[in-house]
Structure formats: C-alpha cells, structure tokens
Amino acid sequence: MTQAVLCAIFNRMVEYRRDLDAVFAAVADPTRRAILATLTRKPATVTEIARPFPVSLNAISKHLMVLERAGLIRRKVIGREHHCSIEPKRLRQAAAWFDYYRIFWEERLDALEHHLVARAARPDVPASGPLRTALRVTVPSRGASK
C-alpha cells in the first residue's frame, strides 16, 4: 500500500467532518447490521424486513428509526407501505475510517516486526526492563523510504 493511496484514504475520510457517531452507534447492533445486509441486496418494505426476525414489528420499527436518523437508510411511503432502501454514502464514510486504520496498523506491525528482528540481531542491547514511566524519547525517523 503506497503512501499516496494511504493519504488519499485519509483525506477522503477527514473530508467528511460530519459526525459519524450516529453511524457507528447504528451499526453496533447486530439486528441493525442484519437489516442493512438485507437492504443491500434490495430495497424492502418494513413488513418484509421484519419477517425473518424473532422480534416484534415495533422493535424492528425502532431499529429502522435509528438507521434512518443515522442517514444509513431512506424511507418512502407508498400507499400504506413504508419502503426502505440503503444510503450507501454514509456507510462508505464509516468504511473509510476502518480502511485507513487497517492499513495504518498493518504498517505499524510491519515496523514492529522489523524492530524485533533488528533487536534480536543486537544481543548487546539490553531488553526493556520493568515498565518505565513518563519517559520522553525523541527518535529520528529512518527517513522517507519504508
């Protein structure tokens, strides 16, 4: 993963200054994630959505309200039926956050691995002792290449 791609993801992510708290709260619930999965396949009415779940229609309605308020689904009333469809943009914004940090941590663990290998090759350097507190260390980076 090149630095350019990583920057692109980060920039896209911080463009969306809007609060993603509601989105993350919404997808934290497994029933709501299942509802989202259903709606990605195709739009559905509230009745259709509720059918496979062992909870009341009322409970499903509450979940749908949370999803709607988070901007993850759209609702349209046609006759007596409420038709729900997914709003992919908000989900993509949340996904960008996870994409960024997946790459970030993979790279940090690459660096950790190199660090551990380098340390093992220098047995004269003492291993870290008991947990240290409040130390300030400035370490110059190895430079642009990685």
Place this chain on the structure above:
Amino acid sequence: MLATAGEAYNRVVIRRLLPATREEVFAAWTDPESIAHCMYPGDVTRTEAQLDVRVGGSYRILMKGKSQDYDHTGVYQAVEPPAKLVFTWTSKGTENKTTLVTVEIFERGAQSELVLTHERFPTPEAAKRHEGGWGQIAGKLADYFAQGANN
C-alpha cells in the same frame, strides 16, 4: 461490501505472527523508544513518545511530519504483561473521538501471535467513561492552583 459488514464496520482486527517472545513483544509496546521507532507513517520525520504505562496512566505519541503533526493521546485501560494491553486512542484521524485499541499476545512456541483490535465506542457516552486520565488530573490540578491563588 456489506456481506462482511457485520464485523467490518465495528472494528479492525489484525493478526500477526512475530519472531519474538511475548515478553519481548509486550516490552516493545510499553517502551517509548520502541514505540517511537514503530510509529512513523510515510511523511513523518520525527516521533516522540511519552508513556506512563499503568492503568489510568496516559501516553502521548507525537509524529512530526513535513506538513503537519500527528498527535495521538490516550489512557491505558489494562496493563497485563505479557499478555494484554488496552488503551484508548484519540487523534485527528479519529475526528478527536476516543477509540479503543486492544493488544493481545499469545505464545506460539518460540514466536508470538499478536492480535490487535481497534474499535470505536458504540456511543459517545461509552467513550466518555474511558476518557479519564489527563482530563481528570488536569481538572484537579487546575482547581488546586485556583484555590492557592485565592489564599
């Protein structure tokens, strides 16, 4: 995209087999010099790390880049050598929201398996309960000095 969304939109989980003992891996996560060596994404030119490694202790990792600085702060939630380290993680990259990183280290013969989980709190209230650390200490100090100034 959403077929795997179940977990994908809740958390990042990374697993890695590392050529070191659990003690060595844990030490690398709690040693400011090791942390500074590992925390240098692309355009960073210098990294500074201050770690107060104890439950409720704070850390700060400042990555200085060419065009901007990347400041990361947090509070340790669990410190259980050599197996587990949990800390909050807050930075511009998390929209200054508190998130949670869990590092678990398992023995695999002469090597170790590291499992890193990075997740967002489901609600801002849940995040607040973990923020503690500098916020509380700074508040108490401010009160103390304010009292002193009035005497």
